[in-house]
Each structure stands twice: as C-alpha cells, then as structure tokens.
Amino acid sequence: MLKAVIFDDEYIVTEGLQMMVDWSRYGIELAGTAADGLSALQMVRELQPDIVxxxxxxxGLTGLQLIEEIAKEMPDTACIVFSGFNEFEYIRKALKLGVIDYLDKPITLEKIDEAISRTIARIGHQLEHTQLKSQVAxxxxxxxxxxxxxLLMIGEQAVADWKMAFGEADANRVKGVTVFAATGNTERLEEHPSYRLVSFSYxxxxxxxxxxxxxxADQLWEQLTLRSPQMEESIGSGQTYADAADAAKSYTEAVRALRYAVFLEEKGWTRFEHAEDSFPHGLTGCEEEIVxxxxxxxxxGLLRLLDEYKHCMEAERLSPESVEQEVLKLAYIGYQVAKESGGDMKQQAIVPYRELGEMSSRDRMFEWLREQMELLHNFMREDKHAVKHNAVEKALAFIEKHYLESFTLQEVAEHVGMNATYLSLLFKEKVGTSYIKYVTKLRMEQAKMLLHKGMLVNDVSKKVGYYNYRHFTELFKKYAGVTPGQFREGHVGGKTHEPAQEVEQHE
Known part of the structure; x- marks a missing residue:
C-alpha cells in the first residue's frame, strides 16, 4: 500500500481531504498531516511517504522549499501542489522541481481523483523502470x-568474452589479476578505486x-593484513599476474594456499608464496598431491593417491623405460621429503633403484614404488617424535630470543634446519597452537606490560615488532578486548580497569 501525507495551513483542507476521499480505494494509506513547513519536513523524513x-x-517553510528538500533527500517521492492564488511564477518553479500535478483551490473530489490516478500511474512506471534496471544490473x-x-577455467580462450562482460574500457585499464579462494562468504573484501572485485561461489x-x-596493490594488501587476525574463515591467495589470461594460474595457486591453511586449521589470510614449499615445481597435479x-x-591419502597415480600412468600407455623414469623420479622426491623432515636419513637405505631395471612388469614397478613410499612414510612417522622435540625446542628458543623483532616462519625453519611446512606441522602438534598464534601471544603480553608502565602506544607497537600502528591496534583489541590506548589509560590513570577476556588469535 502506498503512503501519502497532506500539508496545508488551512484546517478545513486537511480535514476535508481526510474525510471526503476514500484513500483505501486507491490503495493509499493517509499517514499524516501538518500545518506548517517545518513540521511537514520532519514528518516526511520520519514517514518516508510515496506521495506528498x-x-x-x-x-515556517514554503511548499516550494519543502519540495526542494524532498527532491534532494527522496527524489522518487511524488509531489502534488495546490494553491488558492493565481501564482503562475510559483507554479512554474514547482513544475521545474518535478512535481507530478498542480491543483488550484477549491479542491474538488473530481480534481483529487484525476490527480491521484495520474500520480499512481507515474509511480507504477517508476517502479517498473527501477525493477527493470535492477534486473539488467x-x-x-x-x-x-x-x-x-x-577465465579461471580455460584462460586465454575466455579473455574476449570476459572483456565484453567486464567492459572494454575498464578491461584495458587492468594491469594485473589476483585470485582468492576462501572457505566461506563471510570475509568479503571491500571495493576500492584501485581495483575491481568479482566474487562468486564455486x-x-x-x-x-x-x-x-x-x-x-597496496590498498588491497593493507586491507587483508589488517583484517586477517579477525577472520573466522581461511582465505588463500595466488600470485598476481599482469595478463588476465593468467588468472587460471593464480586460481590454482589460491586453491593450493587455501588447502594448506585448512589442513593446518589456520584462519585468516595465507599467501601462496608462504605455502609454496609444499608444492614442488615440475610435478603433475597428482604427484603434487602425493608429496x-x-x-x-x-x-x-598417500596410498589412495598412489593408486590413482598408477591408473593415470597406465592410461598413458608409456614404454617400460618411461614408466621406470617416472616411478624413480617420484621415489627420489619421496626420499627428499623424508630428508626434509630433519631426521637422520643415514639409517635409511638409499633408494635401491637398480631393482627397477630388473622388473619386466609395470605392475611390479608400481608395487615397488608403493613399498618405497610407505617405507619412507613410516620412517618419517617413527623418527618424528625424536625430531619433533629437538626441532620445536630449538624453534621455541629462537622465538623467545627474537620475538620482539620482525621475522618469518621461513627464517625460524632455516635456523632449525628443517622445511618450513614440516616445522609448522610439528610446532602445532607439540605446542598445541600455531607458530603465528604463539608469537602473537608473546608480543601481546609484552605490549600489555609496556602499556602498563605508561609507554606511548606507537612506541609499544614498534617495540614488540609491529611497524604498522593500525595492524598492532587491531591485533591488541582482538587479544585483550580493548584498544592499546584504553588499556594504557586504565592502568596509568590509576583506575581499576581490566581488559575483556582474551580471545583466540587467528593468523
């Protein structure tokens, strides 16, 4: 039902129109009346009527001034004016302001009927136009x-259609493309003039x-950096490519980074560059999954994928020499992965590749590969407990000494002498939390102590290893329940303020 209001300083007009007109017949609710311009404007803002x-x-405020304000704030509102004078200049101005109709007094039921009918028709056309525009959009x-x-699925072949849908002019402005994959739709990124986002479920x-x-893309990276600690979902990003046709590469990388984050149960933003060690170069998709x-x-998962690998190789109908080469390559990669774990590989026999040359059956070659990979997996599992203690203890000592500085997991892994991915797994298993969450907690507790002593927030931020003030503030508020400034004031001023209960940190 449409909503209408009537404004006139003559009581007989407002009362007469309320009583004489059957508003429900037109599908209209008469929502209110006012006798002066200021009250009328306030009522319009409160009621948001369709017809004035x-x-x-x-x-207080003339009808023309009122219509001017309505045109600014609610341009879709239909306005009808009436007057008892031959005020042609006022009428001309009213029409310029876009009024639907003009009625001269005395107002009759016939005039009202015609005016309302024209207004309803006009509103109907506007609604149809708005709906059509929404549908087109x-x-x-x-x-x-x-x-x-x-574009993500087939690359170059889809560029022409993408440019047409994106807009040729805007497509020509594009200097790079980055793809993000997330576990949910709760972490929508914000738009900015420096980039355009296209999002969908797949x-x-x-x-x-x-x-x-x-x-x-500084604006986008800063947004992700600041929001990452508060994210309840995992989001992976691929690398940025200059050619839109390479969006498929970025998408593949984003999915890999997301898979890595989900496996480690890490929330927030994970870049492919940070997880890249998990995906060796020069391997097929199936081989990467095995590694x-x-x-x-x-x-x-390893044994299942080895079976899939066998079926894929069988479908290619390779020669015995080619099968031997591929199987040997994967066996040596498995050996390198085991070696990366940090265990003592001297106790593990070198891969006996000469056995392959004596095998005439392709099935026997794959059986040998399965035996080797299972042997290496078992070695890693058995050796893991001893390695885990030494490696993680060494990593904890390094973090304890350097946590007020800026460093990465890769630097810690290099200090320990272990692959970063494997160290990340061991760290979480032994400590019970991720490397990032552990470091964040150390820094936040140190920050609380420094703020308690009265140190300025900006100085504290740098002191605990955060050179981005906004990032530090967001992290601290998430951790302590209040901003660093509020925490500092609550203690320096001698108050009994205590921060809210600490919440779990996300990477």
Whole structure:
C-alpha cells in the first residue's frame, strides 16, 4: 500500500481531504498531516511517504522549499501542489522541481481523483523502470561472474568474452589479476578505486578475483593484513599476474594456499608464496598431491593417491623405460621429503633403484614404488617424535630470543634446519597452537606490560615488532578486548580497569 501525507495551513483542507476521499480505494494509506513547513519536513523524513500533497504557501517553510528538500533527500517521492492564488511564477518553479500535478483551490473530489490516478500511474512506471534496471544490473553481474569463472577455467580462450562482460574500457585499464579462494562468504573484501572485485561461489569455495587498475596493490594488501587476525574463515591467495589470461594460474595457486591453511586449521589470510614449499615445481597435479600427503603425514591419502597415480600412468600407455623414469623420479622426491623432515636419513637405505631395471612388469614397478613410499612414510612417522622435540625446542628458543623483532616462519625453519611446512606441522602438534598464534601471544603480553608502565602506544607497537600502528591496534583489541590506548589509560590513570577476556588469535 502506498503512503501519502497532506500539508496545508488551512484546517478545513486537511480535514476535508481526510474525510471526503476514500484513500483505501486507491490503495493509499493517509499517514499524516501538518500545518506548517517545518513540521511537514520532519514528518516526511520520519514517514518516508510515496506521495506528498502540499500547499505552496505555508508558515515556517514554503511548499516550494519543502519540495526542494524532498527532491534532494527522496527524489522518487511524488509531489502534488495546490494553491488558492493565481501564482503562475510559483507554479512554474514547482513544475521545474518535478512535481507530478498542480491543483488550484477549491479542491474538488473530481480534481483529487484525476490527480491521484495520474500520480499512481507515474509511480507504477517508476517502479517498473527501477525493477527493470535492477534486473539488467543483476543479469550483467551474472554474465560477468560466468565470464570470470571461464577465465579461471580455460584462460586465454575466455579473455574476449570476459572483456565484453567486464567492459572494454575498464578491461584495458587492468594491469594485473589476483585470485582468492576462501572457505566461506563471510570475509568479503571491500571495493576500492584501485581495483575491481568479482566474487562468486564455486563448488565448496568462495572465489574472489581482484582486477588491479594500479600496481602494487597496496590498498588491497593493507586491507587483508589488517583484517586477517579477525577472520573466522581461511582465505588463500595466488600470485598476481599482469595478463588476465593468467588468472587460471593464480586460481590454482589460491586453491593450493587455501588447502594448506585448512589442513593446518589456520584462519585468516595465507599467501601462496608462504605455502609454496609444499608444492614442488615440475610435478603433475597428482604427484603434487602425493608429496603434500607425505609431508602432512596422511598415510591413507598417500596410498589412495598412489593408486590413482598408477591408473593415470597406465592410461598413458608409456614404454617400460618411461614408466621406470617416472616411478624413480617420484621415489627420489619421496626420499627428499623424508630428508626434509630433519631426521637422520643415514639409517635409511638409499633408494635401491637398480631393482627397477630388473622388473619386466609395470605392475611390479608400481608395487615397488608403493613399498618405497610407505617405507619412507613410516620412517618419517617413527623418527618424528625424536625430531619433533629437538626441532620445536630449538624453534621455541629462537622465538623467545627474537620475538620482539620482525621475522618469518621461513627464517625460524632455516635456523632449525628443517622445511618450513614440516616445522609448522610439528610446532602445532607439540605446542598445541600455531607458530603465528604463539608469537602473537608473546608480543601481546609484552605490549600489555609496556602499556602498563605508561609507554606511548606507537612506541609499544614498534617495540614488540609491529611497524604498522593500525595492524598492532587491531591485533591488541582482538587479544585483550580493548584498544592499546584504553588499556594504557586504565592502568596509568590509576583506575581499576581490566581488559575483556582474551580471545583466540587467528593468523
């Protein structure tokens, strides 16, 4: 039902229109009346009516001034004016302001009926136009999402269609593309003039593609850095590529980074560059999966993938020499993965590759590969307990000594002499929390102590290893329940303020 209001300083007009007109017959609710311009404007703002009927002359604010304000704040509102004078100049101005109709007094039921009928028809056309525009916009968005998904799936062949959906002019401005894959749709990124985002659901993931108009993409990276500690979902990002056709590469990398984060149960943003050690170069997708499951200790997944690997190789109908070469390559990669774990590989026999040359059966070659990979997996599992204690203890000592400085997991891994991915797994298993969460807790507790002593927030931020003031503030508030400034004031001022209960940190 449409909503209407009547404004006139003559009581007989407002009362007469209320009583004489059957508003429900038109599908209209008469929501209110006012006798002066200021009260009328306040009522319009409160009630948000579809139709305003107003006299031109009113105290406080004239009808024309009222219509001007309505046109600024609620341009879709239909206005009808009436007056008892031959005020042609006022009428001309009213029409310029876009009023639907003008009625001269005395107002009759016939005049009202005609005016309301024309107004309702006008509103109907506006609604149809608005709905049509919304439908067109939704169709354009759907086409863009489809074209972008095709870009991720088939690359170069989809570029022309993507440019058409994106807009040729805007597409020509694109200087780079980065793809993000997330476990849910709760972490929508914010738009910015320096990039355009296209987001959609694909399978179990929520995919966002950032088309950069400017590089480097500082605004986007800063947004992700600041929001990452508060994220309840995991989000992985691929590398940024200059050519839109390479969006498929970035998408593959984003999915890999997300898989790595999900396996480690890490929330927030994980870049492919940080997880890249988990994905050796020059391997097929199946081979990468095998290596990943070895590194993460997933024996069931490892054996299943070895069976899939066998079927894939059989389908290619390779020669015995080619099969031997591929099997040997994967066996040696498995050996390197076991070696990366930090265990004493001197106790593990060198891969007896000469046995392969004596095997005439392809099935026997794959059986040999399975035996070797299972042997290496078992070695890693058995040796893991001794290695875990030494490596993690050494990492903890390094962190304890340097946690007020800026360093990465890779630097800690190099100090320990272990692959970063494997160290990350061991650290979480032994300590019960991730490396990032552990370091964050140490820094936040030190920050609380320094703030308690009265040190300035900006100085504390740098003192505990955060050179981005906003990032430090966000992390501290998430950890302590109050901002660093509030925490400092609560203690320096001699108050009994205590921060809210600490919450779990996310990477």
């Amino acid at each position: 009927m107003t006299d031109i002359r009113m105290p 939704a169709n354009k968005e759907a086409l863009l999402e489809k074209a972008t998904l095709d 399978g179990k993931e929520w995919v966002t593609v950032a088309f950069h108009y400017d590089l480097p 990943f499951n070895m590194r993460t200790g997933n024996k069931e």
